[in-house]
Amino acid sequence: MNIYQPHLMTINKVIQETPDIKTFHLVFQDEEMRDNFRFKAGQFAEYSAFGHGESTFCIASSPTRMDHIECCFRSVGKNTAGLFGLSEGDTVGFRGPYGNVFPLDKFKGKDLIFIAGGIALPPLRSVIWNVLDKAEDFGHISIVYGARTVEDLVYKREIEEWEQMPNVTVVKTVDPGGETPEWKGHVGFVPHILENEFAPNPDNTIALICGPPIMIKFTFEALDRLGFKQDQLITTLENRMKCGLGKCGRCNIGSTYVCLDGPVFWAEELAKLPKEY
Amino acid sequence: MKTATLQKSDIGKCLDLLIQSQKRVIAPQLRPRLDSPDAIDVLMLTPLENGDNHQVGQGILPLNGVKEFLFVKHEPILAFENKDNKVHIKEVHHKYPETIIFGVRPCDAASIASQNAVFSSDNAGYNDQFFTKRLENTTIVTYSCTTGDQSCFCTSVGLEPDSDRGSDLHLTELPDNTLHVEIKTPAGERVANILAPLLQGEGDQAARDTAGKEAHKNVSRIRNSHLIKAWLDDQSNFDDEMWERLGEKCIGCGACTFMCPTCHCFDIVDETRGSKGYRIKFWDSCQFDHFTLHSSGHNPRDKQYKRYRNRFTCKFKIYQDKFNAQGCVGCGRCIRDCPVNLDITEYMKEVDLKASLPNALRQDPDFE
Structure with missing residues (x-):
């Protein structure tokens, strides 16, 4: 299995939150994924506009409402601008869920x-x-x-x-x-x-x-x-990530990888980390 | 363990036998560093067509390590196409040819376990098949060093010039121009079987050990590294004055990270032409300012010395804590190839000094 391979999701709905922030309602194109996908509050995913790249956002919807997945993002870079230009019915890539959860x-x-x-x-x-x-x-x-x-x-x-x-x-x-x-x-x-x-x-x-x-x-x-x-x-925490899998090496705070050990941290855990976040 | 003896002059024939057995054979060769008629030839691990011009056992270390044959510099990890307003994704099917890397130095061979600790499923269960499938089909034939140059420091990080870690078949040069052959793994045995016509009797273990000890004496750059981990674990040293002072001259070119056999960082981008494209995984560097830059503009490592602190910490603490593997193998490439002569062993020396100072002295407010 290719750990970098995203699932395809269709944008069901686009909400313009602010001039440069949008919310997407996403539904898995694969029926099996639609039935079996589970996540918990606090986890994140990699979202891609094909041809533009991948970006890391949390899953903004609740695991109690599984009829679709939501993400909310600001258009700031290449991929988020690519996502921003997509419309209802278009396809995005989704890898996840990754990371720990709010207990x-x-x-x-x-x-x-x-x-x-x-x-x-x-x-x-x-x-x-x-x-x-x-x-x-x-x-x-x-x-x-x-x-x-x-x-x-x-x-x-x-x-x-x-x-x-x-x-x-x-x-x-x-x-x-x-x-x-x-x-x-x-x-x-x-x-x-x-x-x-x-x-x-x-x-x-x-x-x-x-x-x-x-x-x-x-x-x-x-x-x-x-x-x-x-x-x-x-x-x-919202450190910059690429892989979400503990391999690409950029989200670490000392020996703590935000993608694997986080993104959710208690204050006392944070206090033990070097001040580099 | 099975051993054998091989004539040093038969290495070319060994390479020919391996090439004839339909394996991809990679070995050190002299190659122009740049694509220019004026380029100077340097030692590079390169795929061979025949055994004529190999440089196995020559020089100190190839410019490139084995890293680029396992964790490829730039490789598609996914193909996609926009057709009829729909996105179609396709697996990319790389070839993972059976490969023998012949003449690998012990430091490079030891680095493979470190990379594997990051990319294999040992790391949180996520298996990067692009690395692990290559590794599965790769056999490492190591060649003990007989000497080091001024940048080599393998003995400072727990390795030896004749270490056999990461080796499938281990060769050690003896003074009588023969090679002591040690078969370390089943993959090494398969290579030995191909080389059987050239192998003679059992190896001379005593001579091999003596050769190793002689080589050890020739590694002149020696630092203590056993106190570094505990010093880095002490959070108060995160803001030590050393980081800024030593890191000041770093220009953030990232050469050390690209040359490093254990550095594993990468980026993922899409490259497209028309409606088709590839998702590409390619080498990146923690020394670049945008590496950790948040979209908000905030950057956790906003100064170059912080980025070098991360690199040093990664080698001597993070690799151990997070991946249970060795971060630095002492190959010295980051010293040889640094354009401003930043020297990781200078950091090692300073940390060792700081860590071995008596407590009373360390707590003296007047002591700098």
Whole structure:
């Protein structure tokens, strides 16, 4: 078997999230794959626009909703631009799922806070829908989400949907200068809003964080000041990858390969790694 | 273990016998380094048509290692075609001809296990068939070194000039111009069977051991490496001043990684013509600035010295931790071929010094 061979998937639906971010709904062309494919929240895959290359994104949909797979990506490089140009009915390549998972068993009975910035919401969204679909297993759900501007927020319709749910609190913010006259959310960086406006109680709570390394750093610090312990913080890293299989050599942080040992890390695991992520 | 004796002057005949038995035979030859009439000939492992002009046992080390015959520089891993608005993918069927690489130096032979640890299913269960199928069909005939040059340092990383690790058939030159032949594996035995008309009686084990010891004396560059792993394991050394100071002159050309027999990094890209294309896996280097660059613009290894720190750490820690294999085989290519004379053994020397300093001295704030 060729480990680099992708499965073919058809784009069922394209959602333009922002001017340069799209969501794809993907369905396996092979019937057997459609029936047998399984993954868990937190895992990632390699997506290709044939002729352009491969890129690494998380699986943004929930394993509780298996009628299609979703990915959400920004057009920044050759392959993502290639993907961006595809339409409904077109084919993409898919290799995965790879990597470890969010240990949902360990979250049972606890309140969960999801903290994300910009394009980092999709990796957490898989977990969000997963826990919302099994709401009886978990406590209160909070979602703290920010982007540079109002225009850059992804999943705008779903955020509204979450805001309507009784067991969900949504705290949304945009960076200073990114607001519009109609904006009803906060204005400020995610770690600041989290600490000063939302100020969650750490009791029986797990915080799931995804964002650029600098945001993870400041968010950890803010949560630390709020009284969160290291074993209450979990994050997912987004290092550059090519193979996803522990061979191509670029996603490592010291001896830790994000593709094999991650992408999901507890804060205490992260603290043991060299500061090179 | 079976041994035999072979006349050194019969190597050409050995190569001819192997070529006649329909094997692809690769051995060191003198070849122009560039495609130019002015190019200087260098020692290169090259497929042979006959045994006439081989350089087996000559020189120190071929410019290229065995790596490029197993982990190919640039190879299609998938074919695809856009037809009638649909994508069709096809397996690429490479030929994996039965290959004998003859005259491999012990350092290069030892590196194969390291590469295999990355590419085979031993690594998380993912088997890169493009590597492992080639390896299955490759027989390694090693040739002990009798001397080293100023860049060789195999004895500093646990190897010897006459090591037989990774060898199927091991040859050691004796002072009487014969070769001591050791059959190490069934694949080596198959080669020995082809060479049977040229093999004589049992080998002289005592003479072989003496030759090995003599060769050991000729490897002059000696560093301690036994303290390096523990020093790298100590996270506080990640920000040691040494990294920036020694790495300052690195220009990030990546030559060390391309020459290195254990470096395994690669990139995957699509190459297309019209509606058809190939997905290509090709050598990449952790020394390039875009290697780890995130799409956001963030780069975890944003300075050249950090990229060299990663390379050194990969050789002396990551390979051990992650792949349970040896990261550096001491071939010295990264020293010989570096355009700015960056020397991995200088790092080894510094780390050894730092690691062997008494604790009290290390904790003295005035000590640099």
